[in-house]
Amino acid sequence: MLPPDRTLLAILAAVDAAFLPERPTGSNKGDVRAALLRTPYLSGVGIPWSSGRASAQEKMAASRVLAELEDAGQVIRHAAGQRTSHVRLTDAGEARARSLVGLPSLADAMLQGRKFAKFVDPGRWIIEIPLAGLEMSDYPKDRGIDDPLMNLEERLLPLLIRGWAQSIEDAHGHVSYRLSYAGAAAVAGKLPADPADSYDEECMNFYYDSLGRELERIRVMPAPCRLIMPMRSCSDAYYSAKEHGRRGRNWPRNLDSGEDNGAEP
Structure with a gap:
């Protein structure tokens, strides 16, 4: 090397x-x-x-x-x-x-970022389970090279280091993500060529x-201290999306029209 x-x-x-x-x-x-x-x-x-x-x-x-x-x-x-x-x-x-x-490349991460729109609006938290294509009953007990949650982390890292996405964690080791408004606009753009x-x-x-x-x-x-992160919005986002696309309380009402519903993060 x-x-x-x-x-x-x-x-x-x-x-x-x-x-x-x-x-x-x-x-x-x-x-x-x-x-x-x-x-x-x-x-x-x-x-x-x-x-x-x-x-x-x-x-x-x-x-x-x-x-x-x-x-x-x-x-x-x-x-x-x-x-x-x-x-x-x-x-x-x-x-x-x-x-x-x-x-995974930046293009891979952008394609993963586009999946957020299936579940929640930009700025809203969603637990990692549906993003990884899992059900709660499939939550992996052991971390390893074939762990779908680790694979999800690696696919999202190019978005995380740009501030296009953020993550938060709870005491049980469950992670939730959200796509920023700037991130949502970025991932909807042209995919860069893979190296x-x-x-x-x-x-x-x-x-x-x-x-x-x-x-x-x-x-x-x-x-100096440890931050305590509120998890309510994360839970709301999960319960609206846990059936992999079922329309719930956080589903944008006018998604099919392609219009921005103006929701605040």
């Missing part, structure tokens, strides 16, 4: 770790801790990034790799040259990194190893 790809995958793992939904039985990192990383990334600044190298020579080499990625249009750096800078993936950089790992397939097993293993380390790092980050 070339050093630029290694750094690019490490950055993707750090970004994804900040936006992955929290499950108390999994990372248990806490909403406040994640917000410390999500907020600057969504504002365009990026995530804190340090080479973590011991010697001055290693730090210079890591800085040259970042500069190479920046020149290639794959990352954007802020406060470059300082001990801790901030980095942000460009669309091209994210596309290449996800292709190396075999993760050339460049999957590499070594890259995949490195990404998931890095992701695990980043999740643990976030989990032990100091946080």
